[in-house]
Amino acid sequence: MTAPAFSTSRAPVLEVFSSVQGEGAFVGEAQVFVRLAGCPLRCRWCDTPESWPVRGGPARIFGAEGEREEEPWASPFQVLTWILAAEPREPRTISLTGGEPLAWPGFVAGLARVKGPRRLHLETAGGHPESLAAVLDGVDHVSLDLKLPEDMRAPVPLAVQGPEGEQPWGEASPASSEDWELARRRCLTLVADHDACAKLIVAGDQPARAFLPLLEDVARLAPRLPVYLQPVTPTAGVPAPSAQLLTEVHEDARDLGLRARVVPQIHRALGIP
Numbered sequence: 001m002t003a004p005a006f007s008t009s010r011a012p013v014l015e016v017f018s019s020v021q022g023e024g025a026f027v028g029e030a031q032v033f034v035r036l037a038g039c040p041l042r043c044r045w046c047d048t049p050e051s052w053p054v055r056g057g058p059a060r061i062f063g064a065e066g067e068r069e070e071e072p073w074a075s076p077f078q079v080l081t082w083i084l085a086a087e088p089r090e091p092r093t094i095s096l097t098g099g100e101p102l103a104w105p106g107f108v109a110g111l112a113r114v115k116g117p118r119r120l121h122l123e124t125a126g127g128h129p130e131s132l133a134a135v136l137d138g139v140d141h142v143s144l145d146l147k148l149p150e151d152m153r154a155p156v157p158l159a160v161q162g163p164e165g166e167q168p169w170g171e172a173s174p175a176s177s178e179d180w181e182l183a184r185r186r187c188l189t190l191v192a193d194h195d196a197c198a199k200l201i202v203a204g205d206q207p208a209r210a211f212l213p214l215l216e217d218v219a220r221l222a223p224r225l226p227v228y229l230q231p232v233t234p235t236a237g238v239p240a241p242s243a244q245l246l247t248e249v250h251e252d253a254r255d256l257g258l259r260a261r262v263v264p265q266i267h268r269a270l271g272i273p
């Protein structure tokens with residue numbers, strides 16, 4: 001198979017740091033986080049809007065020697081050296097997050113090649129199935145967001161250029177309910193037999209029935225996928241769900257035969273990065 005022609009293997013890095021995974025299947029595990037800049041999506045409850053633009057720097061590296069700043073546009077090998085500086089002692093699982101890391105699939109594929117014994121986990125919004133397909137073989141675990149179209153504002157083109165002409169790969173982002181449905185179904189099909197989980201953010205102002213189409217897609221296309229129901233951390237006026245709403249969504253998932261668990265963001269609750 002011919003390798004996809006990625007536009008660049010470098011990506012804009014916002015920060016590299018060690019912490020405890022606060023969400024999903026590996027909650028509580030010590031990991032090293034690589035956060036890339038750039039996201040064309042606009043979730044109304046986004047808790048990292050500082051990752052939306054590609055501003056050109058700097059990248060902040062939090063290592064044993066303290067914090068330092070670097071040029072943001074980095075190759076996978078450069079980022080590996082930052083990971084080594086950030087992870088105390090033995091190699092940790094890398095959580096590649098954003099922003100939307102799939103804006104930079106060449107970088108993801110490159111990091112998979114140089115990472116050594118560490119596992120590579122990818123956090124993605126699930127809006128870019130072509131990019132996901134291009135990197136999936138190199139990724140050890142995918143945490144796939146399932147998003148309600150009602151939770152999204154119109155996407156914004158990532159029109160950026162790095163110092164050597166680097167650009168995002170440019171897969172179109174979903175812009176309508178129909179687009180989101182197609183992207184979701186293609187992503188679920190891709191990860192159905194992969195090490196992966198689905199994450200569903202539950203906001204308090206949506207009825208339980210709004211989540212049913214997403215859960216039904218998982219049950220039909222990736223029935224073995226664990227599903228994590230994550231109560232939204234109140235952000236930008238989006239309210240937390242009631243216990244009753246969470247219970248209803250959980251019961252709907254169980255009725256569909258899914259392995260669903262309710263897991264809040266523990267790093268937000270505990271105030272850790």
Ligand code: SF4
Nearest residue numbers: 039041043046099125
């Ligand atoms: S995909 Fe992630 S970074 Fe982008 S807007 Fe949504 S929550 Fe924020």
